[in-house]
Amino acid sequence: MKRSIEVTISATGGIAIEAVNFKGADCEQATRFLEAALGQVKGKTKKPEFHQRAATKRTQNIGS
Numbered sequence: 408m409k410r411s412i413e414v415t416i417s418a419t420g421g422i423a424i425e426a427v428n429f430k431g432a433d434c435e436q437a438t439r440f441l442e443a444a445l446g447q448v449k450g451k452t453k454k455p456e457f458h459q460r461a462a463t464k465r466t467q468n469i470g471s
Contacts (some may be wrong), residue, residue, distance in 0.1 A: 408428040409428060410426070410427065410428045410429055410437070411426075411427045411428065412424065412425070412426055412427070412437060412438060412441070413425045413427060414441065419432075419434075422445055424438050424441050424442070424445075426438050429456060430456050431457065431458075431459060432457070433449075433455075434456070434457060436443045
């Protein structure tokens with residue numbers, strides 16, 4: 408699935424940032440630049456995907 412970052416601005420000026428299709432702490436790394444640019448963060452809600460492990464690819468070469 409394709410990852411994306413959704414930014415929603417409410418009529419009152421509130422901003423919500425949502426990392427879509429990220430697993431583990433990758434979402435926090437992906438949105439960190441937006442949080443820094445926009446200023447103070449009032450709160451964070453961690454979705455169930457945060458508690459899943461990010462996929463890693465491991466290879467091992469034997470021989471040669």
